[in-house]
Amino acid sequence: MFGALIIVFREVIEAGLIVGIVMAVTQGVHGSRLVVAAGVAAGMVGASLVAAFAGVIANGLAGVGQEVFNASILLIAVVMLIWHNVWMASHGRELAADVKRVGEAVRTGSRSIVALGVVCAVAVMREGSEVALFMYGLVASGGSTAMELIAGSILGLLAGVGVTAVTYLGLVTIPPRRLFAVTTLLISFLAAGLAAQAVLFLQQAGVVTALEQTAWDTSGILSDTSLFGRVLHTLVGYSDQPSVLQVVVYVAVLAIILVLTKAFGPRRAPSPQARSAPAK
Amino acid sequence: MTFARAISVRDVSLSIFAAGLALGVGALPSSADEPVKVSITLKDHKFSPAEPTAPAGQPIVLEVSNQDGTPAEFESKVFRVEKVIVGGGTVTINLRPLKPGRYRFFDDYHEATTEGFLVVQ
Numbered sequence: 024m025f026g027a028l029i030i031v032f033r034e035v036i037e038a039g040l041i042v043g044i045v046m047a048v049t050q051g052v053h054g055s056r057l058v059v060a061a062g063v064a065a066g067m068v069g070a071s072l073v074a075a076f077a078g079v080i081a082n083g084l085a086g087v088g089q090e091v092f093n094a095s096i097l098l099i100a101v102v103m104l105i106w107h108n109v110w111m112a113s114h115g116r117e118l119a120a121d122v123k124r125v126g127e128a129v130r131t132g133s134r135s136i137v138a139l140g141v142v143c144a145v146a147v148m149r150e151g152s153e154v155a156l157f158m159y160g161l162v163a164s165g166g167s168t169a170m171e172l173i174a175g176s177i178l179g180l181l182a183g184v185g186v187t188a189v190t191y192l193g194l195v196t197i198p199p200r201r202l203f204a205v206t207t208l209l210i211s212f213l214a215a216g217l218a219a220q221a222v223l224f225l226q227q228a229g230v231v232t233a234l235e236q237t238a239w240d241t242s243g244i245l246s247d248t249s250l251f252g253r254v255l256h257t258l259v260g261y262s263d264q265p266s267v268l269q270v271v272v273y274v275a276v277l278a279i280i281l282v283l284t285k286a287f288g289p290r291r292a293p294s295p296q297a298r299s300a301p302a303k
Numbered sequence: 304m305t306f307a308r309a310i311s312v313r314d315v316s317l318s319i320f321a322a323g324l325a326l327g328v329g330a331l332p333s334s335a336d337e338p339v340k341v342s343i344t345l346k347d348h349k350f351s352p353a354e355p356t357a358p359a360g361q362p363i364v365l366e367v368s369n370q371d372g373t374p375a376e377f378e379s380k381v382f383r384v385e386k387v388i389v390g391g392g393t394v395t396i397n398l399r400p401l402k403p404g405r406y407r408f409f410d411d412y413h414e415a416t417t418e419g420f421l422v423v424q
Contacts, residue, residue: 160375
């Protein structure tokens, strides 16, 4: 039972962390809870569909359908996260800092929130499909220990929800002004890590063959399948044996986010005078 | 700001999916080196053979056939492979030329009991 708990928990950590971060990022924005809930629900439906059609997906595209599918949905999440950060750079800073304009943030922010809802859906769908397959296997195999393993799996799922709660509650203790900077950083690293994962799948599929050499091997120090390694894997994209191309793409995504947020962000930081100027 | 307004969620996801498809189609076989085929079956959550052998320095195609009724996830850290195999399903995994050694693989759903080694010599 404990084994099943760990297997399921390991799969849902990533989704749990991502949903927690998104909840903290969108905290206080009207309608955001609904969007996150809809994203998670859509992700669960998607996970069941992906699990049900796993055979079809695996055999698609000359046998590399599974890899290309995984890479595609990861890249969707990357684009959504980059877009959110760029959007926040161009609108969010002033809005978040000025409580009087929260109403405006709600109206203009809806699109960016939907992007984060998509990120939740994608995260739940990808990890959830493996959990669904694992649990289907338990049910299908039956046997005397099946019920116990299923109970363990359900506890693993609940532990994943716990990760979401801890992440969210931890982040919202950060003062609002600093929360913006923290979540921007978190989302940047999250996007870079997910892009590196997408590269892994494309290399696995043989779609991308450049720079396949292993950049470093730190599996002896911290395995990325251990619980702590898994958390770091999601938060900053830690991998114990990444390929060179994964490292290159990781750095490139961080650079792209930096350049775009600078390009779309405010020309200069608001001066103290502008801040204390009376509102119209 | 026009950036956010100009692109809708649907456009972005559609174009990425299309890009993914295009990449996938581009990946159809184009091998000059004849890859060596290694077949492994998975039955009662055991790999057979548990220690298949393959020559060093040549591309390898692993064909893993799951003869159990339940899904498995073929995974190997050294090959950087993580692939679901449905009950009764078969997947192929392309490996680049390898140096001699023992390369571990396992079923992620039963890692404690289901493992094997690809012996490259």
